[in-house]
């Protein structure tokens with residue numbers, strides 16, 4: 085029976101540490117500031133943004149949310165980003181994705197100053213990560229690394245199999261694992277005999293987007309299983325990419341959904357905002 089990795093508790097500990105750091109920064113004259121921009125009325129995106137605003141405020145980050153209607157133009161959005169790039173009270177800028185179809189996400193991400201790109205999506209930050217330099221790392225995979233670190237699970241010399249190759253989860257999870265000296269395999273929708281590969285893994289990171297895709301049959305006994313998925317099953321209940329009930333019988337440690345990777349993602353956004361504010365304060 086696997087140990088359950090409590091992402092919620094780990095996230096809470098990190099947020100407490102961050103709050104102490106922010107209190108000290110405020111005493112020294114700097115308040116970390118985060119600006120979130122949202123365009124359109126996608127309910128899930130609004131829920132995420134509200135949660136980011138609430139979490140920021142809870143630990144003392146100055147937070148502003150800029151909400152625009154679905155017909156907001158690309159030009160106006162780029163102007164807003166430019167204004168925030170120059171705003172001295174703002175250290176982190178996040179544009180909530182997805183954006184309406186008439187706006188190019190690439191153009192908008194490129195317009196965010198890499199120094200304020202706390203989501204870690206700007207090509208400059210992605211490039212730095214690829215060459216093993218410090219930068220803002222994408223919050224979900226970075227949260228996974230922090231979670232493993234806090235659980236004293238070292239990736240050094242381990243075989244990490246990442247399922248999924250998206251730019252925001254799969255690819256950066258693979259690169260950060262590599263940075264932590266793991267041997268890394270990336271699987272995706274064209275991978276042949278995926279279970280034979282995942283059965284060789286010491287650590288499986290599942291970022292597929294298919295409910296209960298990874299089962300006990302995919303796992304080596306004792307493997308660490310990180311479930312990134314946020315899906316709804318047929319009954320509309322929240323579930324991950326891993327069939328938790330069967331996997332926990334084989335795995336050595338496993339993250340639940342909810343309460344695993346999810347709480348770490350926003351925590352790393354706050355972490356990156358504080359990191360950015362510290363870098364600006366040191367200039």
Ligand code: NDP
Pocket residue numbers: 224247248249250251252253254271272273274275278291292293294312313314315345346349
């Ligand atoms: P994407 O849809 O962008 O990527 C999914 C990846 O899974 C793709 O690389 C795809 O391969 C691969 N894939 C699809 N089907 C299969 C299959 N049958 N076998 C193997 N690989 C397959 O999703 P994201 O990376 O954005 O998100 C993944 C999951 O994580 C989702 O459930 C999402 O909701 C969740 N998520 C959770 C977050 C959190 O905070 N916990 C944050 C972000 C995402 P290919 O490239 O070949 O198409």
